[in-house]
Amino acid sequence: MMTIISLILLVSLLPHLTFTARVNVGIVNGREAKPHSRPYMVSVQKDKEHICGGFLISDRFVMTAAHCRKNAPVVTVVLGAHDLRKENSVRFTVDSYHQHPIRQSNLFNNDADVFGLQLEKNVQLNNNIKWISIPAEEGDIEAGSVCSIAGWGLLETKGKRSDHLMETNVTVMNNKKCESKWGKEDFSASQMMCVYGDGGSCEGDSGGPLVCGDTAIGVTSFGDPDLCNSPELPEVYTKISAYIPWIKNIIGNVN
Incomplete structure (x- = not known):
């Protein structure tokens, strides 16, 4: 009798246990974004591997964090992505890098942790690629x-x-x-x-x-x-x- 009651309790708890396990995912405890609902998002990559995020602020300019370049002197950026494994996004090379003067003189602290990436050419804007x-x-x-x-x-x-x-x-x-x-x-x-x-x-x-x-x-x-x-x-x-x-x-x- 106790075994039957235990099984009934376990079955009743399964949906809640599954839900709890699924909640603990994401950016940390986040959720998957609706595909292309954030068309300004950029993947900053080294050797085609994601290292940092970024975001498009004009048709030729991406902003990211200055410390992202510490271990990656040369990067490319991927725009229009949701699933980074798929090839329906657009990759751009960076034409020039812009570091704030404060950061140049204080490389080892947190000041001016902002970095500009000027792309090789203007981005063709569409539903999946827009600046913010x-x-x-x-x-x-x-x-x-x-x-x-x-x-x-x-x-x-x-x-x-x-x-x-x-x-x-x-x-x-x-x-x-x-x-x-x-x-x-x-x-x-x-x-x-x-x-x-x-x-x-x-x-x-x-x-x-x-x-x-x-x-x-x-x-x-x-x-x-x-x-x-x-x-x-x-x-x-x-x-x-x-x-x-x-x-x-x-x-x-x-x-």
């Missing part, structure tokens, strides 16, 4: 705002990478709270911002955009070196609005 807006002027996003991130990075700390684009929602953290977590040496409120949530970024998601509404607000920069989506150390993003003059200058120089 960036802020028009400097300013902060209100703490508590719900935004989103996406990428092809690891699904969990030291885990497997996703071939499909994953996404999750995150919440913008108060700058003072973030500074108290990271300390003034690692976090600069004038250049950075923090987010938190049930899901978060992991290795391979660096360089991707933090999107609030329909605007790219931040660039995925760094987090806890030992644990993706750490509950103690929030993820840090380079604040794009802090670099608007520099971005406009290099985009304006594209022929």
Whole structure:
């Protein structure tokens, strides 16, 4: 009799157990994005292997994180992808690399972790390839705002990478709270911002955009070196609005 009751209980719990197992996937605890719902997303690659995210901000300019180039002096970018294993995307070579002057003099800290990739030619825009807006002027996003991130990075700390684009929602953290977590040496409120949530970024998601509404607000920069989506150390993003003059200058120089 007890065996029968145990079996009935197990059968009744199976759907819930399956659901729990499936939830723990994604960028970290995320979900698979609807194919091509984020047409600005870029896979930055070394030797045709994904190393970082990026995003298209004009018809010839990709933004990513500066630290992504540390181990990859030469990269290509893939646009219009959802599943990186498929060949229905477009690959571009990079014509020139643009590093912020602050980063050039401070290569080993987190300042100005933003990098511009000028493509070999203008991108042919279509339903799968579109650029995303960036802020028009400097300013902060209100703490508590719900935004989103996406990428092809690891699904969990030291885990497997996703071939499909994953996404999750995150919440913008108060700058003072973030500074108290990271300390003034690692976090600069004038250049950075923090987010938190049930899901978060992991290795391979660096360089991707933090999107609030329909605007790219931040660039995925760094987090806890030992644990993706750490509950103690929030993820840090380079604040794009802090670099608007520099971005406009290099985009304006594209022929």
